Amino acid sequence: MNAQTSNPQDNRDQQEDARNQQEIDNERQKATDEAQRCVDQEAVSALKETRNAINAIDQGNTQEALQALERATGKLEILVARYPELGFVPVSAQVNIIDLAPDDSNEIEQIRNQIKSTVNEDDFRTARQLLNSLVSEIRTTIFNLPLATYPDAMKEAARLLNEGKTDEAKTVLQLALSTLVVTEVARPLPLLRADIDIMSAVAIADSDREGTLRLLEDARNHLRLTQQLGYAKGDPEYAELEQAIQDIERQVRANERTADPLSRLLEKFSSFFKRISGTAPAQPA
Amino acid sequence: MNQYHRFFRRLQVLFVGILFSSLLFIAPVHAVGSAAVSPERLNQLDTSLQQEIEKERQQATAEAESKLDREAIAAIEETKKAIAAIERGKTQEAIAALERATGKIDILVAQYPKLALIPVAAQVAIIDFAPQDFNLVERIRNQVKGVAIAEDFPAARELLNNLISEIRTAIVNLPLERYPDATKQAARLLNEGKIDEAKGVLQLALSTLVVTEQARPLPLVKAHTDLVTAVTLAEKDRDAAQRLLEDARAQLKLAQELGYARGDREYAAFDKAIKNLERQVKARENTAGAFAKLQEQFSSFFNRVSEVVKPGDSSNRAEARRRD
Numbered sequence: 365m366n367a368q369t370s371n372p373q374d375n376r377d378q379q380e381d382a383r384n385q386q387e388i389d390n391e392r393q394k395a396t397d398e399a400q401r402c403v404d405q406e407a408v409s410a411l412k413e414t415r416n417a418i419n420a421i422d423q424g425n426t427q428e429a430l431q432a433l434e435r436a437t438g439k440l441e442i443l444v445a446r447y448p449e450l451g452f453v454p455v456s457a458q459v460n461i462i463d464l465a466p467d468d469s470n471e472i473e474q475i476r477n478q479i480k481s482t483v484n485e486d487d488f489r490t491a492r493q494l495l496n497s498l499v500s501e502i503r504t505t506i507f508n509l510p511l512a513t514y515p516d517a518m519k520e521a522a523r524l525l526n527e528g529k530t531d532e533a534k535t536v537l538q539l540a541l542s543t544l545v546v547t548e549v550a551r552p553l554p555l556l557r558a559d560i561d562i563m564s565a566v567a568i569a570d571s572d573r574e575g576t577l578r579l580l581e582d583a584r585n586h587l588r589l590t591q592q593l594g595y596a597k598g599d600p601e602y603a604e605l606e607q608a609i610q611d612i613e614r615q616v617r618a619n620e621r622t623a624d625p626l627s628r629l630l631e632k633f634s635s636f637f638k639r640i641s642g643t644a645p646a647q648p649a
Numbered sequence: 650m651n652q653y654h655r656f657f658r659r660l661q662v663l664f665v666g667i668l669f670s671s672l673l674f675i676a677p678v679h680a681v682g683s684a685a686v687s688p689e690r691l692n693q694l695d696t697s698l699q700q701e702i703e704k705e706r707q708q709a710t711a712e713a714e715s716k717l718d719r720e721a722i723a724a725i726e727e728t729k730k731a732i733a734a735i736e737r738g739k740t741q742e743a744i745a746a747l748e749r750a751t752g753k754i755d756i757l758v759a760q761y762p763k764l765a766l767i768p769v770a771a772q773v774a775i776i777d778f779a780p781q782d783f784n785l786v787e788r789i790r791n792q793v794k795g796v797a798i799a800e801d802f803p804a805a806r807e808l809l810n811n812l813i814s815e816i817r818t819a820i821v822n823l824p825l826e827r828y829p830d831a832t833k834q835a836a837r838l839l840n841e842g843k844i845d846e847a848k849g850v851l852q853l854a855l856s857t858l859v860v861t862e863q864a865r866p867l868p869l870v871k872a873h874t875d876l877v878t879a880v881t882l883a884e885k886d887r888d889a890a891q892r893l894l895e896d897a898r899a900q901l902k903l904a905q906e907l908g909y910a911r912g913d914r915e916y917a918a919f920d921k922a923i924k925n926l927e928r929q930v931k932a933r934e935n936t937a938g939a940f941a942k943l944q945e946q947f948s949s950f951f952n953r954v955s956e957v958v959k960p961g962d963s964s965n966r967a968e969a970r971r972r973d
Contacts, residue, residue: 483793
């Protein structure tokens with residue numbers, strides 16, 4: 365019943381899948397560590413005190429609410445003094461793998477055409493749905509406290525509390541809490557997969573010519589997929605990387621040594637990946 | 650407070666999709682004032698608008714909750730228990746949990762053989778990023794078109810988020826076609842001692858729940874509130890009623906500009922009907938009948954525009970399921 369597969373090709377595919385998964389997990393962990401490092405504990409405390417103030421207002425304890433707001437304001441003043449040029453201070457982060465894009469180029473092409481026509485028809489809801497189906501990335505979402513306005517909101521709430529306007533004060537605090545600014549960083553998964561392909565190719569370049577060629581072809585396909593999904597689509601480096609891979613494929617076929625060119629390619633890939641995965645701040649309307 | 654209100658409105662950026670995995674309910678409320686109404690009426694309208702939005706949000710939440718299937722939720726819980734058991738090295742416990750999950754899903758499949766998606770969680774959020782300024786909306790729309798032609802899809806996604814003004818219901822569904830296979834495959838892998846592979850299969854199954862969405866456009870909620878408030882003021886404050894009707898037309902136009910059923914011919918019919926009302930109010934004519942008719946038409950238009958976006962319509966399926 366449970367026939368075991370002993371086909372070497374299947375085993376190799378399974379190993380590659382496992383390695384891919386491992387590398388993607390590593391990248392996610394890296395993204396999570398980076399995101400957590402940037403969270404500011406003072407700003408987190410200021411948020412907590414804001415919630416304490418709201419709870420105190422709900423319990424009818426105005427004095428306690430004022431004290432919580434004083435503590436929040438104190439923390440925020442320190443933040444403003446420490447980072448006078450900073451607009452946003454990170455208070456929490458989330459990292460998710462979102463991989464909804466199809467692998468099939470024709471299907472992607474179809475979705476891309478549909479996006480263009482729905483945008484053209486101003487059918488933005490459908491366009492949004494279609495655009496979301498072209499996402500393949502490790503997404504880091506950072507929630508930031510806006511330093512330009514948040515401290516003023518705390519002071520305004522304290523003033524309203526002093527005037528006995530508790531409902532208005534609560535509204536100001538709730539509004540401030542619900543208007544954290546979100547910034548996002550996307551690490552394109554196909555590009556990461558191309559990077560993994562090149563890494564694997566480096567490892568087997570001297571021992572397995574066929575395997576190396578297959579991995580290089582996969583890398584080219586992943587690179588093309590990244591571009592098709594619109595990640596820095598117009599970047600001229602795509603063509604350069606594609607050309608570099610093709611050159612190495614030719615060298616592999618000619619039985620030339622490829623260790624050095626592959627290492628250089630890997631370096632280029634890594635720096636391209638980092639550049640493409642740059643921070644994309646959420647833009648105000 | 651208004652200065653914060655305005656500034657924060659510009660900065661509001663809510664996340665929805667990434668929270669789906671945590672299967673939480675969130676419902677932040679951002680109420681927005683109506684620009685065309687005089688200051689003395691503003692507070693009154695703000696309050697009624699907030700109430701209306703809150704009412705709509707509650708209705709959306711109640712509707713979403715009523716569609717959730719307890720058996721499917723239990724199947725997901727059992728899947729999570731199986732993963733936890735695998736992590737503790739308790740293979741037998743994991744297999745038992747998977748048996749329970751599979752049993753529940755098999756019953757669901759037998760019960761609803763035609764159903765592809767079963768709702769297991771829902772989230773209702775008010776997302777209101779869109780500017781009220783038509784020129785700004787126009788500018789963003791042009792930018793969206795530009796980046797779409799250039800195939801800069803990440804930029805298109807971000808720009809389109811700036812045109813959202815809606816109460817969004819997101820329903821997380823268990824795909825009946827694939828989920829049962831995953832739990833069975835995981836059980837087989839566990840029996841073969843392939844613990845990591847089994848865990849991988851289960852984690853993948855949990856991460857591939859299907860999300861469907863429904864959007865209730867906020868400008869339409871606002872237009873409706875304007876109309877209702879205008880009815881109450883028509884007799885005693887004609888000027889205020891006129892301004893509210895004018896604002897209702899502006900909100901309708903905004904809904905259309907933001908792409909909510911943009912090509913729908915009923916927009917023009919409403920614009921005309923409201924203009925007629927404006928004329929009647931000005932001429933001190935009796936408007937009760939016309940208002941009532943308009944409100945009725947408006948409600949059915951609102952329901953139609955607020956239908957689920959995706960073709961994999963979970964709400965319709967849930968309705969169909971109840972009728973089975």
